[in-house]
Amino acid sequence: MNSNLTSFCGLCCSDCIPSDSELFSLIDSLDKKLQDIQFEQYAELKSETNEHFNDYSTFLVVLDQIRKLKCNRPCQLEGGKPNCTIRVCAGEKGFSGCWECENRKDCTLLDRLRTIHPHIDEHLDLINRVGPSDWFDMRKEHYRWQVVDRRDNPSD
Template structure:
């Protein structure tokens, strides 16, 4: 049985739904990086750039790949993972709450504004408030609004 409390972030997101916690993605990114280095794809891209100018941007691709790898969450939110200096985490701890769902002002909270544009934060917080932190996960909203 999954311990939903463990995967519930202070803001009401569910850690396992988040791209930075997608282990498969980061395994593939690391595998791709290793393979590209092994076959010296940078040299191949340099040669290909003579007939296909898009390969001139290979170094940008490598930069983006490296930035993507930096997104990986190595710990859950409640264990200090995700964003290192999270103002939401600080606020919840200051108020001695388990999460934002315990705050009467979460709907007007400016700290949550950025997340509201990307995630179903208000819905999730209402579900946690209504069903409890261990029983809300199957009622959560879309993690990302574009999915």
């Protein structure tokens, strides 16, 4: 796989929700359709008999916030957050990514990611061992909610 999909922090860009182009295409299509059919007026009318439609404006705000998550290209190609502290740190040290840093296990810059991505340290070790192009087929779940609890499936 393309090493540019290995982010500075050791995540696989193609696993991240912000890089899911299908999701953002659907959001754009939904938003256009809702505008075309003037759903805001319909929601106002429906709110007279269904109180949940009073939250339609909140739905639109959330939809817009989801849209703002979109990442157009991998961070190795100037995508992602421009002020990412991990990217800045790696750049200042002359590293291609955190996997090259001997202090990565104690790095507080990775702490927030560790709460969301339970295998990030294992992935960094793996990338350090096999390289940013060859670790993809060996990676584990990306987000913590994707991790299967083996106690629930003892046959695994």
